[in-house]
Amino acid sequence: DAGVTQSPTHLIKTRGQHVTLRCSPISGHKSVSWYQQVLGQGPQFIFQYYEKEERGRGNFPDRFSARQFPNYSSELNVNALLLGDSALYLCASSHGDRGANQPQHFGDGTRLSIL
Amino acid sequence: GENVEQHPSTLSVQEGDSAVIKCTYSDSASNYFPWYKQELGKRPQLIIDIRSNVGEKKDQRIAVTLNKTAKHFSLHITETQPEDSAVYFCAASNTGNQFYFGTGTSLTVIP
Numbered sequence: 001d002a003g004v005t006q007s008p009t010h011l012i013k014t015r016g017q018h019v020t021l022r023c024s025p026i027s028g029h030k031s032v033s034w035y036q037q038v039l040g041q042g043p044q045f046i047f048q049y050y051e052k053e054e055r056g057r058g059n060f061p062d063r064f065s066a067r068q069f070p071n072y073s074s075e076l077n078v079n080a081l082l083l084g085d086s087a088l089y090l091c092a093s094s095h096g097d098r099g100a101n102q103p104q105h106f107g108d109g110t111r112l113s114i115l
Numbered sequence: 116g117e118n119v120e121q122h123p124s125t126l127s128v129q130e131g132d133s134a135v136i137k138c139t140y141s142d143s144a145s146n147y148f149p150w151y152k153q154e155l156g157k158r159p160q161l162i163i164d165i166r167s168n169v170g171e172k173k174d175q176r177i178a179v180t181l182n183k184t185a186k187h188f189s190l191h192i193t194e195t196q197p198e199d200s201a202v203y204f205c206a207a208s209n210t211g212n213q214f215y216f217g218t219g220t221s222l223t224v225i226p
Binding site: 035042044048055058090092101104106 | 116146
């Protein structure tokens with residue numbers, strides 16, 4: 001089975017632009033979560049989606065938004081990019097059944113650089 | 116929200132020795148604690164996890180212990196090998212499946 005896939009792998013943007021990152025979960029996984037990983041730090045939780053609904057949001061500004069599609073793939077959108085948005089953006093998927101934590105499996109991430 | 120602290124930030128051990136990484140969490144509702152290994156430029160890989168109804172779990176050279184009362188959990192790697200060198204992250208989650216990660220421990224195993 002294919003793992004979590006993310007696209008693009010690398011992206012360079014300038015301040016003020018917007019960006020869309022994409023994620024396809026492992027087949028059968030209904031939950032997708034997004035994380036921001038700044039160099040030298042642990043992943044920081046941004047969003048969790050389950051069955052196309054937002055189930056959790058981390059401490060990120062409204063410039064960050066996401067959605068999940070009927071096939072469970074997901075997009076992360078970031079508007080008005082700032083230099084501080086430069087990071088590795090990780091997507092993770094899990095079965096996502098509520099009431100029981102499931103292991104999350106990560107993709108390779110999108111390396112976003114803001115100039 | 117949840118706050119996970121991880122220590123030490125760097126750890127060097129001789130090949131064959133043991134390594135211990137410790138994490139504390141703040142939210143008593145957290146009930147699932149995975150550990151991830153991240154090699155340079157690669158995705159985090161789940162290596163072991165533990166749920167709050169268990170105090171210890173082992174998988175070959177890797178073990179995790181959990182003290183719910185003190186809100187801390189630890190990763191133990193025995194008989195370390197050079198390929199164990201990586202950054203290790205602990206995480207905590209409640210039934211909402213929202214994971215909060217520690218800041219990572221860079222482990223170097225010296226041959």
